[in-house]
Structure formats: C-alpha cells, structure tokens
Amino acid sequence: TQLLEQSPQFLSIQEGENLTVYCNSSSVFSSLQWYRQEPGEGPVLLVTVVTGGEVKKLKRLTFQFGDARKDSSLHITAAQPGDTGLYLCAGGDSNTGKLIFGQGTTLQVKP
Amino acid sequence: GAGVSQSPRYKVTKRGQDVALRCDPISGHVSLYWYRQALGQGPEFLTYFNYEAQQDKSGLPNDRFSAERPEGSISTLTIQRTEQRDSAMYRCASSPRTGGHYNEQFFGPGTRLTVL
Numbered sequence: 001t002q003l004l005e006q007s008p009q010f011l012s013i014q015e016g017e018n019l020t021v022y023c024n025s026s027s028v029f030s031s032l033q034w035y036r037q038e039p040g041e042g043p044v045l046l047v048t049v050v051t052g053g054e055v056k057k058l059k060r061l062t063f064q065f066g067d068a069r070k071d072s073s074l075h076i077t078a079a080q081p082g083d084t085g086l087y088l089c090a091g092g093d094s095n096t097g098k099l100i101f102g103q104g105t106t107l108q109v110k111p
Numbered sequence: 112g113a114g115v116s117q118s119p120r121y122k123v124t125k126r127g128q129d130v131a132l133r134c135d136p137i138s139g140h141v142s143l144y145w146y147r148q149a150l151g152q153g154p155e156f157l158t159y160f161n162y163e164a165q166q167d168k169s170g171l172p173n174d175r176f177s178a179e180r181p182e183g184s185i186s187t188l189t190i191q192r193t194e195q196r197d198s199a200m201y202r203c204a205s206s207p208r209t210g211g212h213y214n215e216q217f218f219g220p221g222t223r224l225t226v227l
Contacts, residue, residue: 042218101153
C-alpha cells in the first residue's frame with residue numbers, strides 16, 4: 001500500500017515567517033502534486049513535479065521533488081494570511097492518473 | 112466555464128436508508144474520481160472511471176458502496192443501508208486525460224453526508 005506522510009500536520013505562524021512542509025513515502029511515484037484547499041472548497045492544484053531533484057517556484061512558494069522521487073517539500077517565504085489553508089501532497093501514477101493523497105498540513109498565518 | 116458540480120451539497124439521512132450522490136464532471140473530461148474526505152484530512156481514494164469503465168474500485172470500503180458512470184459523463188455513487196460511520200464529505204474530481212505526468216484533477220464542492 002502506498003502511503004504519503006506529511007509533516008507537520010498543523011502549523012500556526014506569524015505573517016512574514018518562513019515555513020517548510022514535508023511529504024515522505026517509502027514508495028516511488030511518477031509525479032508529485034501539491035494542492036491547496038480553502039474551507040468549504042475542493043483542493044486546487046498548485047504544481048506538479050516529475051523529475052527527481054526538480055525544483056519549481058511559484059511566487060513565494062518553492063517546491064522540490066526528492067532525487068529518488070519518494071519525497072517532496074514545499075517552502076513558503078514570508079508567509080501571508082492569504083496563504084492560510086490545507087496543503088496536500090499527492091503521489092501520482094502516470095499510467096492510471098490515480099492520486100494518493102497525504103493527510104494534509106493545516107497552515108494558519110496570523111496577521 | 113463550468114467546473115465540477117455535485118448534488119446534493121448536503122444530505123441528511125437515517126441509518127439504513129440508501130443514498131445516491133451525483134457528480135457532473137467538466138465537459139469533455141474523460142476520467143472521474145470519487146474520494147471521501149474527513150475534516151482537515153486529505154482525500155481518501157474510493158474509485159475511478161475512464162470514460163464509462165470503472166478502472167479501480169479498491170478504495171470502496173465494503174459492498175454497500177457502488178458507483179457507475181453509464182454514459183461516460185455523469186457519475187453516481189450509491190451507498191446502501193447507510194451507517195453512521197458513512198458520514199463524511201464525498202468529493203468528486205475529473206481530469207482531461209486518463210494518465211500522464213501532468214494530469215490535473217479538478218475537484219467539485221463535495222456532498223456532506225450525515226447519517227443519523
């Protein structure tokens with residue numbers, strides 16, 4: 001069974017601080033996606049990483065895929081209250097399109 | 112354009128009743144996925160379809176759960192003889208391709224099921 005472990009599960013920080021969320025697995029995935037979910041809404045895709053060691057940046061967010069394609073990290077620089085939400089990593093199977101989600105990291109950024 | 116829609120948005124039922132949850136994917140999307148999501152947790156895979164064919168139902172908890180997508184568009188998730196433990200948010204997602212590395216899933220707003 002493929003599992004994705006996210007850490008931390010909860011994070012409450014002040015505006016302007018930096019943070020990193022980790023997503024780890026013992027399984028290799030063909031891709032790793034990060035989603036963000038706001039209360040009452042469905043998850044929305046932020047980024048997809050495919051190549052081991054790949055780094056992608058989206059404004060203040062930096063995503064990295066581990067060399068062995070088993071883990072990933074999301075780093076947010078100078079967090080803002082608008083970053084508040086549930087962050088989900090999801091391991092993908094390129095043959096089926098099926099995603100296995102981690103349990104999520106709830107981020108609260110206080111003004 | 113219209114996104115993924117689900118109905119009803121909220122469903123309250125009594126234990127032992129059957130419920131049918133509907134998902135209307137984005138037009139033209141070939142794959143459709145069903146998930147169950149607990150509050151503050153990641154979505155838990157239930158089943159998925161490519162076109163009208165159910166490809167994987169390994170996540171369905173037991174045989175009271177079933178899903179269909181007869182014409183390759185709208186899908187229905189049916190729960191028979193509901194139990195209180197079935198209470199959850201049920202989410203549907205669709206994607207434009209059947210696989211590939213960059214296959215984004217677009218999620219619906221979910222159906223909140225409460226079994227009394």
